[in-house]
Amino acid sequence: xxxxxxxxxxxxxxxxxxxxxSLSSGDFKAAFRNHAAGVSLITADDGSGPVALTATSxxxxxxxxxxxxxxxxxxxxxxxxxxxxxxxxVHLLEAGQLELAQLGATSGIDRFAQAPEWSRLVTGEPxxxxxxxxxxxxxxxxxDAGTSTVIAVHALQxxxxxxxxxxxDADSPEPAPLVYHNRTWHRLGSHSRIPA
Amino acid sequence: xxxxxxxxxxxxxxxxxxxxxSLSSGDFKAAFRNHAAGVSLITADDGSGPVALTATSxxxxxxxxxxxxxxxxxxxxxxxxxxxxxxxxVHLLEAGQLELAQLGATSGIDRFAQAPEWSRLVTGEPxxxxxxxxxxxxxxxxxDAGTSTVIAVHALQxxxxxxxxxxxDADSPEPAPLVYHNRTWHRLGSHSRIPA
Numbered sequence: 362x363x364x365x366x367x368x369x370x371x372x373x374x375x376x377x378x379x380x381x382x383s384l385s386s387g388d389f390k391a392a393f394r395n396h397a398a399g400v401s402l403i404t405a406d407d408g409s410g411p412v413a414l415t416a417t418s419x420x421x422x423x424x425x426x427x428x429x430x431x432x433x434x435x436x437x438x439x440x441x442x443x444x445x446x447x448x449x450x451v452h453l454l455e456a457g458q459l460e461l462a463q464l465g466a467t468s469g470i471d472r473f474a475q476a477p478e479w480s481r482l483v484t485g486e487p488x489x490x491x492x493x494x495x496x497x498x499x500x501x502x503x504x505d506a507g508t509s510t511v512i513a514v515h516a517l518q519x520x521x522x523x524x525x526x527x528x529x530d531a532d533s534p535e536p537a538p539l540v541y542h543n544r545t546w547h548r549l550g551s552h553s554r555i556p557a
Numbered sequence: 558x559x560x561x562x563x564x565x566x567x568x569x570x571x572x573x574x575x576x577x578x579s580l581s582s583g584d585f586k587a588a589f590r591n592h593a594a595g596v597s598l599i600t601a602d603d604g605s606g607p608v609a610l611t612a613t614s615x616x617x618x619x620x621x622x623x624x625x626x627x628x629x630x631x632x633x634x635x636x637x638x639x640x641x642x643x644x645x646x647v648h649l650l651e652a653g654q655l656e657l658a659q660l661g662a663t664s665g666i667d668r669f670a671q672a673p674e675w676s677r678l679v680t681g682e683p684x685x686x687x688x689x690x691x692x693x694x695x696x697x698x699x700x701d702a703g704t705s706t707v708i709a710v711h712a713l714q715x716x717x718x719x720x721x722x723x724x725x726d727a728d729s730p731e732p733a734p735l736v737y738h739n740r741t742w743h744r745l746g747s748h749s750r751i752p753a
Contacts, residue, residue: 395732396597425704538592
């Protein structure tokens with residue numbers, strides 16, 4: 362078995378008692394309304410053309426080997442391409458890249474036709490130049506999870522551009538990551554920091 | 558096979574060429590330094606006593622069925638108990654619960670001896686009363702990923718307490734989620750919002 366093609370199926374437990382226990386989707390969404398997340402733009406091309414998708418589900422799970430995980434909803438138009446690609450690029454966005462975040466979150470548009478400057482890596486994946494940080498990685502596991510797919514990625518290459526991971530907020534000694542919460546975009550900085 | 562005991566193994570590709578491609582752990586960590594995340598406190602008890610662990614890896618992956626995913630590092634003292642438990646409680650924290658977040662992130666202490674008020678649910682899991690929102694769920698999948706385990710949870714029950722998911726910031730019409738970025742705690746609110 363190659364790890365690359367590994368697929369696991371995750372379903373709700375199958376007994377009636379377990380189903381009766383399940384939280385409703387409405388209550389689940391209401392609980393998560395409180396949860397904030399960093400914002401990433403994921404790009405890929407499985408040969409059928411480039412796709413870009415804004416995600417708030419990217420997590421770092423291991424540094425050695427370097428592994429990250431994210432999930433994509435089957436409802437997204439980019440989902441099929443990302444899920445079937447060998448490799449992806451995960452752009453970690455700062456507040457200055459709100460335009461990119463909105464691009465990958467807007468339905469019904471050609472996300473590359475009117476897009477900010479992008480090009481292809483020598484390995485073929487689309488990359489947006491404005492993103493201060495991106496990671497190229499190989500998909501090593503796909504796990505069906507309800508209406509979504511959870512994807513594990515082995516990081517192969519990263520780029521931290523000049524201006525990335527350095528102060529972009531004059532009042533702050535830190536970069537200004539982009540955060541999403543309850544349909545609102547936020548910018549972190551000294552103004553949001555809780556004193557130690 | 559019961560889904561409950563399902564375990565998948567994720568490893569880096571095994572060929573020399575792939576290993577040569579791999580991003581170093583240092584570069585991987587440097588890239589993720591830019592990434593912010595919401596903060597959760599995860600509790601469990603597999604019969605060996607209660608544990609609590611602060612995590613920035615909780616993501617919602619599906620609403621129907623209601624599924625969430627998080628990862629735990631093997632380096633955490635709570636990891637073994639959480640990984641081997643049938644059920645967990647995921648507390649989604651606001652800025653007002655910084656004390657809870659710090660509790661679950663501090664090594665070498667008994668996180669329940671000196672802890673803020675907590676009790677057990679009738680189903681046995683420890684729950685911290687100060688958390689405005691918590692979700693109890695059953696672990697349905699465990700996936701080894703390098704030095705961590707990625708855990709998928711089917712949500713069974715949630716609690717949104719009075720004062721949870723409602724404004725806690727006098728200047729803001731929203732709750733004030735707790736966010737972690739580059740070793741710093743942040744509070745979201747109208748002060749951090751990017752105008753639409």
